Amino acid sequence: MDVVTHTPANVTSLAERRLLHETVIDRLRDLIVQGELAPESKLNERVLAEKLGTSRTPLREAIKFLASEGLVELLPNRGAVVAALKPEKMKEVFVVLGALEALAGELACRNATETDIAEIRALHYHMLAHHVRGELTDYFRYNQQIHNKFMECAGNTTLAHTWRGLNAYVRRARYMANLSRERWDKAVKEHDEMLEALVMRDGARLQVLLRDHLANKLAMVMEALATP
Amino acid sequence: MDVVTHTPANVTSLAERRLLHETVIDRLRDLIVQGELAPESKLNERVLAEKLGTSRTPLREAIKFLASEGLVELLPNRGAVVAALKPEKMKEVFVVLGALEALAGELACRNATETDIAEIRALHYHMLAHHVRGELTDYFRYNQQIHNKFMECAGNTTLAHTWRGLNAYVRRARYMANLSRERWDKAVKEHDEMLEALVMRDGARLQVLLRDHLANKLAMVMEALATP
DNA sequence: GCAATCTATTTTGTATGCAAAAAAGAAACC
DNA sequence: GGTTTCTTTTTTGCATACAAAATAGATTGC
Numbered sequence: 001m002d003v004v005t006h007t008p009a010n011v012t013s014l015a016e017r018r019l020l021h022e023t024v025i026d027r028l029r030d031l032i033v034q035g036e037l038a039p040e041s042k043l044n045e046r047v048l049a050e051k052l053g054t055s056r057t058p059l060r061e062a063i064k065f066l067a068s069e070g071l072v073e074l075l076p077n078r079g080a081v082v083a084a085l086k087p088e089k090m091k092e093v094f095v096v097l098g099a100l101e102a103l104a105g106e107l108a109c110r111n112a113t114e115t116d117i118a119e120i121r122a123l124h125y126h127m128l129a130h131h132v133r134g135e136l137t138d139y140f141r142y143n144q145q146i147h148n149k150f151m152e153c154a155g156n157t158t159l160a161h162t163w164r165g166l167n168a169y170v171r172r173a174r175y176m177a178n179l180s181r182e183r184w185d186k187a188v189k190e191h192d193e194m195l196e197a198l199v200m201r202d203g204a205r206l207q208v209l210l211r212d213h214l215a216n217k218l219a220m221v222m223e224a225l226a227t228p
Numbered sequence: 229m230d231v232v233t234h235t236p237a238n239v240t241s242l243a244e245r246r247l248l249h250e251t252v253i254d255r256l257r258d259l260i261v262q263g264e265l266a267p268e269s270k271l272n273e274r275v276l277a278e279k280l281g282t283s284r285t286p287l288r289e290a291i292k293f294l295a296s297e298g299l300v301e302l303l304p305n306r307g308a309v310v311a312a313l314k315p316e317k318m319k320e321v322f323v324v325l326g327a328l329e330a331l332a333g334e335l336a337c338r339n340a341t342e343t344d345i346a347e348i349r350a351l352h353y354h355m356l357a358h359h360v361r362g363e364l365t366d367y368f369r370y371n372q373q374i375h376n377k378f379m380e381c382a383g384n385t386t387l388a389h390t391w392r393g394l395n396a397y398v399r400r401a402r403y404m405a406n407l408s409r410e411r412w413d414k415a416v417k418e419h420d421e422m423l424e425a426l427v428m429r430d431g432a433r434l435q436v437l438l439r440d441h442l443a444n445k446l447a448m449v450m451e452a453l454a455t456p
Numbered sequence: 457g458c459a460a461t462c463t464a465t466t467t468t469g470t471a472t473g474c475a476a477a478a479a480a481g482a483a484a485c486c
Numbered sequence: 487g488g489t490t491t492c493t494t495t496t497t498t499g500c501a502t503a504c505a506a507a508a509t510a511g512a513t514t515g516c
Binding site: 457458460462464465467468469470471472475477478479480484485486 | 487488489490491492493494495496497498499500501502503504505506507508509510511512513514515516
């Protein structure tokens with residue numbers, strides 16, 4: 001191995017302007033949220049760095065960033081692990097998410113433009129289509145997009161950012177959830193009602209619906225965590 | 229300068245078990261919150277590392293951590309700066325803090341033990357003492373402790389953690405606020421009422437009081453930001 | 457065989473080295 | 487004088503080197 005050169009073998013393409021550690025943050029977050037790096041699994045720096053094609057330095061910076069978001073936990077002198085999916089913690093996160101989504105609902109009813117609502121409606125119909133076909137992955141994709149758009153409509157980037165961080169913790173549970181048809185149908189119905197409330201700009205009602213929706217999601221996740 | 233040895237000059241004491249980058253995170257956060265590192269000031273890695281007695285590596289890791297908390301902003305290829313105190317962002321943060329504190333109030337009314345309440349009452353009286361003597365710094369210290377204890381009583385560490393991060397952004401404004409006596413008196417009165425509501429375990433009332441209290445805080449901060 | 461201790465290996469934590477980018481300063485041009 | 491271009495210096499970003507800690511493996515004693 002060439003030991004003189006200090007330029008990495010797979011140098012980032014010239015088109016790519018982003019910083020390496022930012023790319024690593026996103027890739028690592030995806031690996032964790034998608035479940036490819038399982039909860040409580042160790043993050044071996046040498047192995048991961050090789051996998052991501054960087055040195056350990058940017059990787060470690062990315063790990064610190066994600067630690068602040070709560071996706072990884074730092075063990076002094078023992079590296080980092082993917083944050084565990086603890087039922088207790090899950091409940092806590094859902095409680096906070098409930099407050100944040102309720103706030104977002106209120107703000108969205110005030111601030112969403114008609115174009116925003118039309119966009120959400122479009123995403124909603126996409127979601128319905130995948131629901132009737134039983135395509136879970138695509139369903140989740142549109143579901144997530146609706147929630148994202150929702151947060152965007154609230155017009156508070158701090159709220160959106162805070163929500164995104166906590167949501168990442170929770171999202172990981174989806175990929176292990178064995179969604180029953182009843183629960184799924186119910187969730188879709190709730191989405192119907194939420195859309196209706198938004199159209200009517202009924203913030204109070206939307207808040208109630210969002211809380212219920214989250215409570216049901218929590219129940220699903222707890223079921224999934226209980227049956228391993 | 230000795231160029232052979234790789235052990236740092238001021239080696240951490242053997243009693244110290246914590247990791248260097250964690251110490252750096254806390255020290256750096258303090259420097260920022262306390263205003264010693266002013267908003268929008270550049271974080272020169274060489275200078276800061278020397279000041280904190282480490283190399284650039286743990287410092288950079290700490291900076292990434294704080295970037296995720298929103299206390300510093302990363303400028304690609306141009307390092308990091310202390311996050312600006314933008315009025316617009318300040319409003320956003322206060323809106324989210326409002327939702328989080330309202331939730332905490334509700335939970336605290338349910339979960340606080342009598343001992344917790346007694347402790348808050350004790351802190352409250354300390355705060356009153358410093359208020360009548362016009363000792364602003366000590367007043368702020370106890371004020372902060374009350375809010376911390378409050379969050380602790382809610383019994384949701386995720387909530388507490390999320391709140392702490394956003395609160396750090398806001399706290400920096402305090403040190404530039406020229407608190408008028410009226411506003412100060414009003415804030416103290418609000419604290420009186422909040423304590424009363426907690427004692428009565430009146431969650432609904434406490435939520436209203438907290439929202440008002442935060443709204444007044446925001447008004448103070450906006451005043452301070454508007455008059456430089 | 458199993459526990460305990462010692463040794464070797466791996467892994468983490470931190471410091472340092474080097475290259476590219478940015479900033480600051482100097483020189484040339486209008 | 488002021489702007490532009492070229493140099494020099496500084497600073498950042500990444501890779502690597504080394505030490506301490508932790509882990510795994512071997513060895514000994516029983």
